[in-house]
Amino acid sequence: MKKEFPVYDICKFSYSQEEDVIVKRFAPYLQAMRKLHFPHRHDFYHIVFFTKGGGTHSIDFEQFTIRPYHVYFMAPSQVHGWNFEGETDGYVINFSASFFKSFLLDSQYLEQFPFFSGNAALSAIDIPDHYRQQAIDILEKAVNEAEDTGKYRTDTLRVLLLTFFLLMAKATHQDDTVKAATHHNYTVLRNFEKLIEKEYLQQRLPKYYAEILCITPGHLNNICQELLGTSAGDMIRNRIVLEAKRMLIHLDMTVTEIAYSLNFKDNSYFCKFFKNQTGLSPESFRKNI
Structure with missing residues (x-):
C-alpha cells in the first residue's frame, strides 16, 4: 500500500x-x-x-x-x-x-x-x-x-x-509578467508562495502570512488580486486542495487518513471543504479521475 x-x-x-x-x-x-x-x-x-x-x-x-x-x-x-x-x-x-x-x-x-x-x-x-x-x-x-x-x-x-x-x-x-508588476509586489508574492509551501498544513489564514511579510492582510490580498487575479485566502486553499488531489489519486489512503494528514480535525470537515473548493466529494473526485 x-x-x-x-x-x-x-x-x-x-x-x-x-x-x-x-x-x-x-x-x-x-x-x-x-x-x-x-x-x-x-x-x-x-x-x-x-x-x-x-x-x-x-x-x-x-x-x-x-x-x-x-x-x-x-x-x-x-x-x-x-x-x-x-x-x-x-x-x-x-x-x-x-x-x-x-x-x-x-x-x-x-x-x-x-x-x-x-x-x-x-x-x-x-x-x-x-x-x-x-x-x-x-x-x-x-x-x-x-x-x-x-x-x-x-x-x-x-x-x-x-x-x-x-x-x-x-x-x-x-x-512580461515580471515587467507588468512592480518588483516589490512580485517579491512579496513569491515570498508568500514560499511561506504557503512551508506552512499550509498548520496556518490557513492570510493574517498570519501578512504579519510575517510585514504588510496588512488587505495589502497582501490586493497584491494577489493584481498579479494573479485571486485572493490570498484562495491561494492557501488552492494549495491544500492540490495536495488533497495528489493524495486521493496517487496514494492508497482512505479519505479519513488524508483528512488527518492534511491537519483537518475530522473527516466531515475535510469533505465539506473539498466539495466547496472543487464541486465534488473526495470519493467522487477519486472515482472520476
Whole structure:
C-alpha cells in the first residue's frame, strides 16, 4: 500500500552520486532511469526539452501532450508522471536548489521566471520556430561541457543554463509578467508562495502570512488580486486542495487518513471543504479521475 510519494534527490540520477547538476541527452538518460516509480517528486529542478517523441506528461493534474520542441520545467515538490509513445529523445537538465546560489548575488534570481513558480499551467513551453535551433545549440554546448572535467566546467554550465532560461523567457514573453508588476509586489508574492509551501498544513489564514511579510492582510490580498487575479485566502486553499488531489489519486489512503494528514480535525470537515473548493466529494473526485 503506497502511503507517500517517492521523493528522489539528485544523487539518484547522478552516475557519480554526488553531482549538483546533470545535463544529458534524454534517450540514454531515460534508459538508465527505467526503474523510477511514477508518479514521483524531486527535491531538485527538473527540465526536459523534447526533440522527438509523443505521449502525455502530467504535472499536478495538468495534462500535456508531448511534442517535439516542447520543454517542461518542474520545480521541487511538484508531482509528475510520463506516458511515452514511440522513440523519445531531447535533453534533460537536473540541478539542485543551491546550484546557482553561490554564483549569483541575488539568491532568488530564478524566481523571476514564471516557469519555475511551481504553477503547472506555466510549466510547459512550446518553443517558437525561430528560437528552436538557438535552444538546441545552447543545450548541445551544455551536454558537452557536462562531460568535461576542466576547472571551469561548473561555472560554464551555470552560464549556459542561465542563457537557456533567459531565451525561454524571451521566446514566450513570460518576462512580461515580471515587467507588468512592480518588483516589490512580485517579491512579496513569491515570498508568500514560499511561506504557503512551508506552512499550509498548520496556518490557513492570510493574517498570519501578512504579519510575517510585514504588510496588512488587505495589502497582501490586493497584491494577489493584481498579479494573479485571486485572493490570498484562495491561494492557501488552492494549495491544500492540490495536495488533497495528489493524495486521493496517487496514494492508497482512505479519505479519513488524508483528512488527518492534511491537519483537518475530522473527516466531515475535510469533505465539506473539498466539495466547496472543487464541486465534488473526495470519493467522487477519486472515482472520476
